Amino acid sequence: MKTMRHLLAAIIVVLIFSCQDDRIKLPPVMASPSIVILRSDYLEQYVDLFASTSGTIHWQVIYKPEWVDVNHMSGVVNAGPIVIKADITGLLPQTLEDNVVFKTTTGDLTIPVKVTITTSTAFKISPSPMVVNFDESTMKFTISNVSTESATWQITPSAAYVAVTPSYGSLNAGETSTLTLDVDRSTLEAKTYSAVLDLRLDGYLASETTVTINN
Amino acid sequence: MKTALASLLVILSYTLHAQNLNSRHKINIGLGVGMDYGGLGGRVTYLPIERLGLFACAGYNLNGVGYNAGAQFLFPKNRHAFYLTAMYGYNAVLVMTGDSNDGGIYYGVTAGVGYLFKIGSRGNFWNFELLVPFRNSNFYDDYDALNSMGTNMSAALPVGFSVGYHFSVR
Numbered sequence: 001m002k003t004m005r006h007l008l009a010a011i012i013v014v015l016i017f018s019c020q021d022d023r024i025k026l027p028p029v030m031a032s033p034s035i036v037i038l039r040s041d042y043l044e045q046y047v048d049l050f051a052s053t054s055g056t057i058h059w060q061v062i063y064k065p066e067w068v069d070v071n072h073m074s075g076v077v078n079a080g081p082i083v084i085k086a087d088i089t090g091l092l093p094q095t096l097e098d099n100v101v102f103k104t105t106t107g108d109l110t111i112p113v114k115v116t117i118t119t120s121t122a123f124k125i126s127p128s129p130m131v132v133n134f135d136e137s138t139m140k141f142t143i144s145n146v147s148t149e150s151a152t153w154q155i156t157p158s159a160a161y162v163a164v165t166p167s168y169g170s171l172n173a174g175e176t177s178t179l180t181l182d183v184d185r186s187t188l189e190a191k192t193y194s195a196v197l198d199l200r201l202d203g204y205l206a207s208e209t210t211v212t213i214n215n
Numbered sequence: 216m217k218t219a220l221a222s223l224l225v226i227l228s229y230t231l232h233a234q235n236l237n238s239r240h241k242i243n244i245g246l247g248v249g250m251d252y253g254g255l256g257g258r259v260t261y262l263p264i265e266r267l268g269l270f271a272c273a274g275y276n277l278n279g280v281g282y283n284a285g286a287q288f289l290f291p292k293n294r295h296a297f298y299l300t301a302m303y304g305y306n307a308v309l310v311m312t313g314d315s316n317d318g319g320i321y322y323g324v325t326a327g328v329g330y331l332f333k334i335g336s337r338g339n340f341w342n343f344e345l346l347v348p349f350r351n352s353n354f355y356d357d358y359d360a361l362n363s364m365g366t367n368m369s370a371a372l373p374v375g376f377s378v379g380y381h382f383s384v385r
Contacts, residue, residue, distance in 0.1 A: 019303065021322055021353045023319045024357050055361075056363070057363075105364055
């Protein structure tokens with residue numbers, strides 16, 4: 001009897017402590033491609049959500065950063081691609097990385113998203129493009145920060161006969177500065193010239209503005 | 216939870232035994248179907264005192280080995296008895312066929328009521344139980360997922376039944 005009692009006590013302890021859910025293995029949802037890499041000239045990517053099952057697996061987006069758009073926020077897998085798009089409006093040149101997280105019937109799916117912004121609309125130059133007429137050797141233009149962050153800027157003309165004053169500075173969000181474009185016609189022939197103003201924001205090339213000079 | 220339950224059962228088995236050294240201890244072994252038999256299997260019950268049974272069971276639960284351990288509090292009357300029972304162990308199984316031959320075993324507390332009546336002079340008896348499994352969230356998550364996927368499934372019954380025949384050992 002004593003042995004039996006010890007044995008039963010041991011069995012009870014072993015049984016209870018070995019209890020751990022052995023969960024059913026539901027078919028995981030996968031993405032193709034599994035990582036989305038975007039850049040200024042390639043801002044959207046088609047992504048297939050699929051699973052190896054004939055059953056219906058639902059998904060919904062439960063997290064995405066503000067700069068990412070998904071064309072559908074919910075759906076079912078194996079039903080055609082979705083589009084993951086970067087909205088870089090007003091963003092400074094930079095590289096952004098985050099995730100889009102999907103909650104699916106069979107578990108969560110995370111798709112890393114990376115975008116490299118090389119062409120930015122965070123600063124606007126006006127007018128753009130510029131035309132300097134025959135009777136002008138100087139003209140005023142503005143540079144505006146339409147983003148939500150402050151940034152330093154620098155404008156570099158592509159030709160020696162064009163100069164911008166001031167050529168660099170910084171603007172807080174929403175601020176505008178007026179700049180002067182000077183053209184040195186002393187070395188120019190009687191024809192139309194074209195130059196480019198490179199705008200760099202925080203050191204990154206953000207945009208190019210064409211300047212046409214009628215001489 | 217597990218620690219508390221295991222400790223309680225073991226302490227009960229020893230303390231009650233110590234208090235009843237002169238009483239006649241009883242053990243019975245049953246074969247049956249239901250969660251309190253591990254599915255289709257057997258159960259060993261030890262009664263340190265007349266009204267209390269401590270048991271462990273193991274069997275085949277359609278997806279593997281199922282087991283439970285628990286206690287019964289009996290209200291005996293002549294050749295039959297009603298009792299309350301509670302146990303910890305497997306209390307749900309999911310079996311998927313078709314695309315994936317897989318299954319899951321889920322653990323938790325199960326409580327219920329039982330009835331036994333003795334047959335013959337050796338103290339053997341038939342045993343019936345109505346059990347209420349308190350299934351955990353993993354089970355319901357997986358069950359809902361399978362349902363959502365359109366898997367053909369029978370509804371998860373909120374209660375379980377068991378029947379078994381027990382042999383009195385001593």
